């Protein structure tokens with residue numbers, strides 16, 4: 001939770017966020033990396049993956065003029081597809097999908113934390129070894145985060161580990177984030193005591209969210225992430241005024257969940273990368 005006010009704008013107010021070519025590229029590349037496993041192992045090649053790219057873009061953009069308009073010039077379109085192809089090539093340098101048979105892809109998990117929120121997340125891929133060991137793989141289409149932002153990535157890794165443990169009764173042996181933007185893999189091997197501690201962290205976080213919901217006080221926390229926030233114009237830290245709070249929702253609404261399942265850029269994804277280029281915005285990665 002990098003900025004409470006941003007959480008409010010996204011989850012309580014549900015303010016729309018403009019589609020971006022970067023986030024859309026993330027969705028499309030995820031689609032390709034999911035569908036590659038529908039092919040027979042021998043066909044899971046870079047060439048076959050590239051052939052899935054255009055149809056994946058069509059699926060995402062057809063019927064959504066705002067997304068289709070993101071690539072309305074030939075030059076933009078060519079550059080966007082070239083960058084998507086780079087990400088797919090990067091994936092193939094990290095692992096060979098012909099040697100894998102995932103147990104699940106795009107796996108939606110939910111767990112009602114007793115006395116806390118509903119935890120919800122989508123795992124890009126779950127692998128299961130013959131021994132029963134579980135491994136979570138998550139694709140990130142941005143670059144690996146800078147050191148000061150690794151904690152946010154670790155939050156998401158622990159979130160998935162806890163969710164899997166609580167829904168499957170087994171602690172995953174390993175979780176991996178593949179940062180396709182710079183070809184770096186982040187690996188986390190959770191321990192039970194860490195996850196118990198993390199569950200307490202989630203409860204404390206949820207209590208803070210409930211307090212803010214009751215008081216209506218959502219603090220703006222200005223940081224480098226503001227660069228990627230769609231709501232600067234409404235943010236007091238940037239001279240704006242938030243809209244009135246909407247009427248409280250009923251029990252069981254979306255608001256009652258801590259949700260890591262959205263594809264559209266939760267805060268943990270919009271992290272400055274390990275090696276930002278001077279004077280250039282680091283592209284926010286998209287969720288997976």
Ligand code: SF4
Nearest residue numbers: 003221222226229235
């Ligand atoms: S602009 Fe920055 S401080 Fe304001 S809501 Fe967005 S992330 Fe928070």
